[in-house]
Amino acid sequence: MKKEIVTFVINGQARDLIVSPNMTLAELLREQLDLTGAKKGCEIGECGSCTVLVDGKPTLSCSTLAIAVRDKAILTIEGLAQGTQLHPLQQAFIDHGAIQCGFCTPGAILTAKAMLDENPNPTRQDVKEALGGNLCRCTGYVKIIDAVMAVAEGMRQGGAK
Amino acid sequence: MSQELSVVGKRLPKWDASVKATGAAKYTSDLKLPGMLVGKILTSPHPHARIVRIDASEAEKLPGVKAVITFGDVPKTIFNPNKLGLILRHPEGEVKDMYVLSDKARFVGDRIAAVAAIDEATAEEALKLIEVEYEVMPAVFDAMKAMKPGAPKVHDFAENNIALHKQFPVSWGDVEKGFKEADCVVEENFRTARNHISQLEPCACVASLGPEGRLTIWSPSQHIFLHRRKIAEIFGMQEGMIKWVTPHIGGAFGKYGSLSLEPVTVALALKTGKPVKIAYSREQDLVGTELRQRYISSVKVGAKKDGTLTAVRENLIVDGGAYFSHNSSTTDVNMGSFVGLYRCPNVDAHADCVYTNLPVTGGVRGYGDSEATCVLEQTIDKAAKEMGMDPLEMRLKNVKKPGEPSQTGLPLETCSLEAIIKLGAERIGWKEKKQRPRQEGTKKRGIGMGIMMDVSGAQPFNLQIRNAFIKFNEDGSINLSTCIADMGQNLLGTMAQMAAEVLGLNYEDVHMVSGDTDSTMFDTGQHASGGCYQLGHAVIQAAEEARGQLFERAARKLGVGAAELSVKNRTVYVTSDPEKSIPIADVAKGATYNFEGEHLDISGKGSFSPTHNPPPFAAAFADVEVDVETGEVKIKKIVYVFDCGKAINPTTVEGQLQGGVVQAIGYALTEDYVVDTESGTLQSDNFNTYKLPSALDMPEIEVVIYEEAAPSGPFGARGVGHGTMIAVTPAILNAIYDATGIIVTEAPATPERILAALKKVV
Numbered sequence: 001m002k003k004e005i006v007t008f009v010i011n012g013q014a015r016d017l018i019v020s021p022n023m024t025l026a027e028l029l030r031e032q033l034d035l036t037g038a039k040k041g042c043e044i045g046e047c048g049s050c051t052v053l054v055d056g057k058p059t060l061s062c063s064t065l066a067i068a069v070r071d072k073a074i075l076t077i078e079g080l081a082q083g084t085q086l087h088p089l090q091q092a093f094i095d096h097g098a099i100q101c102g103f104c105t106p107g108a109i110l111t112a113k114a115m116l117d118e119n120p121n122p123t124r125q126d127v128k129e130a131l132g133g134n135l136c137r138c139t140g141y142v143k144i145i146d147a148v149m150a151v152a153e154g155m156r157q158g159g160a161k
Numbered sequence: 162m163s164q165e166l167s168v169v170g171k172r173l174p175k176w177d178a179s180v181k182a183t184g185a186a187k188y189t190s191d192l193k194l195p196g197m198l199v200g201k202i203l204t205s206p207h208p209h210a211r212i213v214r215i216d217a218s219e220a221e222k223l224p225g226v227k228a229v230i231t232f233g234d235v236p237k238t239i240f241n242p243n244k245l246g247l248i249l250r251h252p253e254g255e256v257k258d259m260y261v262l263s264d265k266a267r268f269v270g271d272r273i274a275a276v277a278a279i280d281e282a283t284a285e286e287a288l289k290l291i292e293v294e295y296e297v298m299p300a301v302f303d304a305m306k307a308m309k310p311g312a313p314k315v316h317d318f319a320e321n322n323i324a325l326h327k328q329f330p331v332s333w334g335d336v337e338k339g340f341k342e343a344d345c346v347v348e349e350n351f352r353t354a355r356n357h358i359s360q361l362e363p364c365a366c367v368a369s370l371g372p373e374g375r376l377t378i379w380s381p382s383q384h385i386f387l388h389r390r391k392i393a394e395i396f397g398m399q400e401g402m403i404k405w406v407t408p409h410i411g412g413a414f415g416k417y418g419s420l421s422l423e424p425v426t427v428a429l430a431l432k433t434g435k436p437v438k439i440a441y442s443r444e445q446d447l448v449g450t451e452l453r454q455r456y457i458s459s460v461k462v463g464a465k466k467d468g469t470l471t472a473v474r475e476n477l478i479v480d481g482g483a484y485f486s487h488n489s490s491t492t493d494v495n496m497g498s499f500v501g502l503y504r505c506p507n508v509d510a511h512a513d514c515v516y517t518n519l520p521v522t523g524g525v526r527g528y529g530d531s532e533a534t535c536v537l538e539q540t541i542d543k544a545a546k547e548m549g550m551d552p553l554e555m556r557l558k559n560v561k562k563p564g565e566p567s568q569t570g571l572p573l574e575t576c577s578l579e580a581i582i583k584l585g586a587e588r589i590g591w592k593e594k595k596q597r598p599r600q601e602g603t604k605k606r607g608i609g610m611g612i613m614m615d616v617s618g619a620q621p622f623n624l625q626i627r628n629a630f631i632k633f634n635e636d637g638s639i640n641l642s643t644c645i646a647d648m649g650q651n652l653l654g655t656m657a658q659m660a661a662e663v664l665g666l667n668y669e670d671v672h673m674v675s676g677d678t679d680s681t682m683f684d685t686g687q688h689a690s691g692g693c694y695q696l697g698h699a700v701i702q703a704a705e706e707a708r709g710q711l712f713e714r715a716a717r718k719l720g721v722g723a724a725e726l727s728v729k730n731r732t733v734y735v736t737s738d739p740e741k742s743i744p745i746a747d748v749a750k751g752a753t754y755n756f757e758g759e760h761l762d763i764s765g766k767g768s769f770s771p772t773h774n775p776p777p778f779a780a781a782f783a784d785v786e787v788d789v790e791t792g793e794v795k796i797k798k799i800v801y802v803f804d805c806g807k808a809i810n811p812t813t814v815e816g817q818l819q820g821g822v823v824q825a826i827g828y829a830l831t832e833d834y835v836v837d838t839e840s841g842t843l844q845s846d847n848f849n850t851y852k853l854p855s856a857l858d859m860p861e862i863e864v865v866i867y868e869e870a871a872p873s874g875p876f877g878a879r880g881v882g883h884g885t886m887i888a889v890t891p892a893i894l895n896a897i898y899d900a901t902g903i904i905v906t907e908a909p910a911t912p913e914r915i916l917a918a919l920k921k922v923v
Contacts, residue, residue, distance in 0.1 A: 030191070034193065035184070036184070036187065036188075036191035037183075037184020037185075038184075039188075039190075039361070039362070039411070040190065040363070040440075041361050041362070041363070041443065041848075042443040042847055042848045043442060043443065044443075044847055044848070044849060046847065046848035046849050047361065047443075047848050049361055076184065077182075077183065077184035078183065078184045078185075080183075081183055086179075086182065086183070090182040090183065091182075093178070093182050094174045094175070094178040094179060094182050095174060096812075097172075097174070097175065097812035097813065097815070097816045099175055099178045099181050099182060100175070100412075100649035100650065100651070100816060100820065101360070101361065101362070101409075101410060101411050101412040101413075101648065101649030102177070102178075102181030102182075102186055102409065102411070102649065103188065103360075103361040103362045103411035103412060104361050105181050105182060106184045109182065127856075128856040128857055128859065129856075129857065131855075131856045132855050132856050132857040133855070134855075134856070135361065135848065135853050135855060136361070136820075136856075137358075137359060137360055137361050137412050137414070137820070137824070137853065138412060138649045138650075138816070138820045139816055139819060139820050140816075140818075140819030140820040140821070140822055140823035140824075140859065140862065141819075141823065141855075141856040141859050142815075142819040142859070142862055143812075143815075143816055143819065144856070145856065
């Protein structure tokens, strides 16, 4: 298959990468850039472990062709913290015990970020609906939802966005 | 030392949460080594077939292929992938029936050949070029049919496909007499749900032969030393020539109590001399890694009018699939849990472990106990209903008291069942809900409960040796070295809390060395919810030894006797005169950097083998709504009261419980592992068909931590993990029974099954 050099904007950096037309975004991130925070859990778009943000929207990187997101802003979990300053969602997941094995964590945090960016005042039901596509086998979701609600609350109190 | 606890009992973040929140944590499936090859496995498309001929020559010729292996290329060591044969007091039941690659296909998915190639596409292509001529044989997909004369034989040695007959070793009383004495005898036949662990990270393994001839295996394992020995035995190597490393594990829940991809990956690494990685897809993980046994359980319960049990009996046919693996031990645990939950003078259990041409079963959270408790608790409700008794009252009549034997046969140090049943009943509103109207339009409401008693390790049945090593760094922090890998349950963080407590340090002063056979001491590993209880003792012992050395040196500096010292807030101080003190960091630094001719690596080793096994106890309550038109079950609320002894980290315990509750919901309602009974092919082969509960399936969950300290426990702690789902499944199924009168004899209770059962009831 014909490979080509394509420019991608990943975590704020423009990168020229060699891709084949059938390469998924997950493969590109994991194999070419070692950004392994996007996990491969099912590869059919059911588990949400591979979620990254493309132009701010949660996107299943296992089911998205890399070529389709050229020139778009791709945010992976590795790009979420500002240096050593964790994003409030990352901090809340840590503080609320929302992380056990951690395999679903990157996808869940990014999905939650996209939701909060759109809806800073969610109900618990809103959070459940937003995270309905991010499977977790460890936590039973309670503490994940607690963490997201705590960040929303913090934003209302004027904390960092 | 002050009795007030500074670190133990505190809600502290999981020790590795930061690296997981930033995506920095590397799991086995993320690993990449220079020159690493991709391994792939060719599996059988037939449920039962003799391999007449394999021709790998075309595959070998494909550019980029580095090795193709078949049965002829692997060691002729027959093995059982589960580790228990190495640590069981009576290992004779651990049937060995497996090779690295199979000599005959026994289920759709059996491993026939494997390749290693420079990339994924080449490896996939090579698999297609392997020619296998199969002689397809009749197959059997049901344990009852498999036992009939003339049924296809899965393994030559097993007559009627019975691998093993088991009689529970501690049956007591006379059940027949007990049933005669009963005012009410009920019987029920169940087919328990096969369900699959489906941890979020599909199984993966990396193996590499180093230039010095040592083999390194990176793979999730709950027993790195036992699994290393298994690999050594299969490949005729010495244990010391193998290093086993467990990277971060994307969920385990018992799965990594067995070897999985390691034997094939190692065979390819040895053949090519290059690092090889095999990473399963979700489909491959679902069919190719161990799932829960199906127990065909015939249950009989006898009781007096007042609810007192007179006899309980369980006959099991265990559908273990195509290879034996854990079937002996899960069945033992099943029978022990069944006869041991309640006080009953006459109990009996026996089982036949049977082969079928189905995917292989193994150890799954709850490990026999889940399955036994579920059917027993459902039958208790049936008996209560027949006698017109409140099932809660019937349970209170029969729960055990301290001093009576637990299901392991060891005496109960404490027993909180009565207290937690009452507490849970209050939280769910048992009395009020029992009296509310059942029917609201097409919806029927019901409330149910289940209780359980689990274990804190596998004493007295298995060898349990737990080791910990602690050494001080010059800055006063410590390295805590244990063999275990964190599967998500925060065992390491819990251990760090115990070590910090004993040493007067902060939680963040503990650095983990773990999951590596080269840098940690021998340990039989992590299973049966024994981690916190057993390893905790070893960690405390190691910390106390290190503290002794710390005190000796500090005593000389402070000019007092070591016995006069205490430790807190990173400081050693004189107990009677706390002003007189020295920072731990100064003691640690001075112990190494000095010209006093006394160089001391402050350290301690702890080694523990349990004599006790205090159970955790739990009572679960479920409030459900069943739509009689659609068959859909909606859980409104779950209350789970759990006696974990001292909760070392309450956040961690809650997280375990909440996770267990949702796994139980999957087991009870949604997770249907469906194999086509014609072709033997798995139909629920990914998450679109094998339905794990999502955030949207969650009811209101109230977990209540009930802390009755285990006298023999480290800081009073008991085990947690297994028990987190055990009582919840029967609570849900009993609530369905309460609502509809349907006993769910074959879980999961899918809408189709509920509708079919409703037709029969009406």
